[in-house]
Amino acid sequence: MLSGKGVAHPAPIRPPWTDERRIAESCTRCDACVHVCPEGVLTHGQGGFPIFDPALGSGACTFCGVCAAACDEGVFDLTRTPPWTIAPTIETTACLAHAGIHCSSCKDVCDENAVGMVLRIGGPPVPEILSEKCTGCGACVGVCPGGAIKLCAEEPMEGAA
Numbered sequence: 001m002l003s004g005k006g007v008a009h010p011a012p013i014r015p016p017w018t019d020e021r022r023i024a025e026s027c028t029r030c031d032a033c034v035h036v037c038p039e040g041v042l043t044h045g046q047g048g049f050p051i052f053d054p055a056l057g058s059g060a061c062t063f064c065g066v067c068a069a070a071c072d073e074g075v076f077d078l079t080r081t082p083p084w085t086i087a088p089t090i091e092t093t094a095c096l097a098h099a100g101i102h103c104s105s106c107k108d109v110c111d112e113n114a115v116g117m118v119l120r121i122g123g124p125p126v127p128e129i130l131s132e133k134c135t136g137c138g139a140c141v142g143v144c145p146g147g148a149i150k151l152c153a154e155e156p157m158e159g160a161a
């Protein structure tokens with residue numbers, strides 16, 4: 001892995017249509033993909049290699065493919081479906097709805113209808129990520145008033161082992 005030195009550190013989220021192996025083998029750290037992203041959600045992480053960060057720019061990837069088109073090194077594989085495997089997780093202790101406050105910001109922002117609101121007795125509905133619909137775009141992360149939603153690579157990236 002290009003990240004971390006054995007310390008507990010979340011795996012970096014690479015741009016869509018890439019993985020650790022492709023980055024390690026072919027990326028020249030030219031930053032072209034970072035600079036062209038119209039959503040401003042790419043930056044360079046440890047070692048200068050590109051990463052996706054939903055705290056930046058618009059906060060969400062639209063899968064426009066502009067980053068892939070800008071790369072001259074063949075790092076991106078546009079045949080990859082889905083483009084990445086990113087799973088949002090909701091930390092219930094930080095979620096307002098779980099604390100009894102009505103909130104559906106994550107559901108409201110999700111264009112994929114990938115957030116369900118689960119009815120419960122004794123409190124407002126609580127959000128649940130519907131993994132079969134979620135694209136991992138990141139839009140729900142920045143709108144959460146409790147900072148309860150995190151993205152992580154759901155599975156080890158292809159070739160990362």
Ligand code: SF4
Pocket residue numbers: 015016036037038039040041042060061062063064065066067068
């Ligand atoms: S697909 Fe488009 S929005 Fe997503 S990271 Fe690449 S350039 Fe940015």
Ligand code: SF4
Pocket residue numbers: 026027028029030031032033034050070071072073074075076
């Ligand atoms: S455009 Fe390609 S070579 Fe340049 S930083 Fe992005 S992935 Fe690496």
Ligand code: SF4
Pocket residue numbers: 088109110111112113114115129133134135136137138139140141
């Ligand atoms: S990351 Fe998933 S749940 Fe969150 S807004 Fe995007 S598609 Fe919806």
